[in-house]
Amino acid sequence: MAKVRSEKTINLTALKPSEYHLWACQSEATFRVYGVLDIVLGRNPKPAVSEQAITQATDESSDQDAAVQAQAPISAAQRRSIEKWQQQDDLARQALLACLETAELTKVYQLQSAHEIWARLAEEYGPVSDVRRAQAEGAFYSLQKKHETSMQDHINEFTRLQQEVDYHRGTIPALSSIQINLTFLRSLGRSWASFQQSMGPRIHTIKSATLFAEVLAFQLQNPDNDETEYSAKVYTARYDRFYRPHNRPHPYSKPINHNPSEFCTFCKRRGHSIDSCLKKLWRDTQAKEDEKESEKESEKRVIPYDWKRASTTKMNWSNTKQP
Numbered sequence: 001m002a003k004v005r006s007e008k009t010i011n012l013t014a015l016k017p018s019e020y021h022l023w024a025c026q027s028e029a030t031f032r033v034y035g036v037l038d039i040v041l042g043r044n045p046k047p048a049v050s051e052q053a054i055t056q057a058t059d060e061s062s063d064q065d066a067a068v069q070a071q072a073p074i075s076a077a078q079r080r081s082i083e084k085w086q087q088q089d090d091l092a093r094q095a096l097l098a099c100l101e102t103a104e105l106t107k108v109y110q111l112q113s114a115h116e117i118w119a120r121l122a123e124e125y126g127p128v129s130d131v132r133r134a135q136a137e138g139a140f141y142s143l144q145k146k147h148e149t150s151m152q153d154h155i156n157e158f159t160r161l162q163q164e165v166d167y168h169r170g171t172i173p174a175l176s177s178i179q180i181n182l183t184f185l186r187s188l189g190r191s192w193a194s195f196q197q198s199m200g201p202r203i204h205t206i207k208s209a210t211l212f213a214e215v216l217a218f219q220l221q222n223p224d225n226d227e228t229e230y231s232a233k234v235y236t237a238r239y240d241r242f243y244r245p246h247n248r249p250h251p252y253s254k255p256i257n258h259n260p261s262e263f264c265t266f267c268k269r270r271g272h273s274i275d276s277c278l279k280k281l282w283r284d285t286q287a288k289e290d291e292k293e294s295e296k297e298s299e300k301r302v303i304p305y306d307w308k309r310a311s312t313t314k315m316n317w318s319n320t321k322q323p
Contacts, residue, residue: 010095
């Protein structure tokens, strides 16, 4: 009667070829808990019977049973060691076969040991793709925060892309803290340049998680616009000599509705009619403003009273009344 094994089966996460490295990390941790990791990785090979024991079994009398001849030179401790190794290898092999889909199972079902299956899967799905690593790095370094995206969502997206780059790096060293910090600040946009300058040398030593927390705290103090962007707008409105109010169009600006078939008889340009000519509109606006200013100045102007002329006129008028 066959001996019923009391060991529990090992359950592994189903393998997805695109996520092999994550699956391998999880599987190694599970195999370590069950004490079979060294067998799966090939560090603990199957115990072999020494040549001396095989020779002793051959020299014995032929009256003994063949099975007894083969087992006689092996001690009880060696036999228990071989049986224990075989049981652990069977557990690991069953766990690997159970977590594979049909497409992956057809590639390894003929292999007889857990280490052979593990090595075959690593050979098939382990190599890192240079193309996928280049795509991940391109998305990571080109990330820019959008105005409608919250800062927390931007940090989550930045962290996800960073982990994807590290996942596909292979033997390339992981990104350093200074690389992560500078890339993150650059992804926030030009308006955060003053914040980056205020960091100073701390940017080389601060942890990325601490930097994310400080950026979130600064964002809470300026929920609508950050300080740098607001200062830039104020400076432009005050000191830009080309700044114009919205109610006064520029005489040489291009109309919104540009139609090449139309011709303006006022500015002699194509693309609009005289009714939509901004140059004419600007001239009419300026004429009205100049007219209003002249009226105001004329109202303020006071004509001086000529006393000498007034007295002469009065005397002439009185003389004409005398008979």
